[in-house]
Amino acid sequence: MADSLRKYGLLSVRKGCDTSCCGLCTVWIEGKPTLSCAVLAFRADGKNITTIEGVAAEAEEFARLLTAEGAEQCGFCSPGFIMTVLALKRELPEPTEAEIVHYLTGNLCRCSGYMGQLRAVKKYLGVA
Numbered sequence: 275m276a277d278s279l280r281k282y283g284l285l286s287v288r289k290g291c292d293t294s295c296c297g298l299c300t301v302w303i304e305g306k307p308t309l310s311c312a313v314l315a316f317r318a319d320g321k322n323i324t325t326i327e328g329v330a331a332e333a334e335e336f337a338r339l340l341t342a343e344g345a346e347q348c349g350f351c352s353p354g355f356i357m358t359v360l361a362l363k364r365e366l367p368e369p370t371e372a373e374i375v376h377y378l379t380g381n382l383c384r385c386s387g388y389m390g391q392l393r394a395v396k397k398y399l400g401v402a
Contacts, residue, residue, distance in 0.1 A: 275301075275318050276310040279325065286326045286353040290382070297381035300354035301325050307361040326353045332360050336398050343394040347385030355381045359395055368401065 276299040279287045287310055290298040294312040301310045302324040326333050333356045340346045340356075355378075362369065362377045369377065374395055383391065 275313040275315045275323075278315040279310060279323070284325045284327060288350060288353060290351070295380065295382070296351070296354075297358060298351050298354040300357045300381070302357060302361060305361075305364070307358050324357075326357055329357075329360055333357075336360065336394070339394040339398050340391065343390040343397070345386045345390030345394050347383075351381065351383045351385075355383065355391070359398065362395070363399055369399065371396070371401075374399070374401075 276287050276289050279301065287301060288298040289311055290296040292311055294309045297309065299310040300307050302308065303313070303318055303321050305322070305324070333353075336356055336359055337346070337352065340352070346352065358378060358381050362374065366373055366377065371392070374392065378391075378395070
């Protein structure tokens with residue numbers, strides 16, 4: 275499905291591994307974070323698919339926190355990571371740090387340290 279979304283101009287959907295391991299291709303299908311490289315396009319037919327373009331205001335708010343915490347480097351992984359964080363906020367209103375780390379497992383970043391990302395996520399979610 276990732277290739278199909280990109281063909282329709284949704285270039286925020288990135289591919290990094292083609293093995294469902296990196297999280298770069300994360301979109302929401304029916305509101306749930308999904309690795310689009312692992313879903314055949316016909317399986318999503320008729321379903322509500324949301325990419326970062328569909329949640330631009332929320333994404334921008336969190337992206338500012340990523341930058342402030344020094345967790346934004348090249349930005350290649352950011353769309354998928356941000357989609358996962360926004361889903362986390364909707365699904366777990368007051369997560370513990372362990373729940374945050376568990377939820378974000380599978381979102382890989384080769385540029386920034388994960389501590390900056392974790393600080394940004396905690397600030398965004400309003401948890402200590």
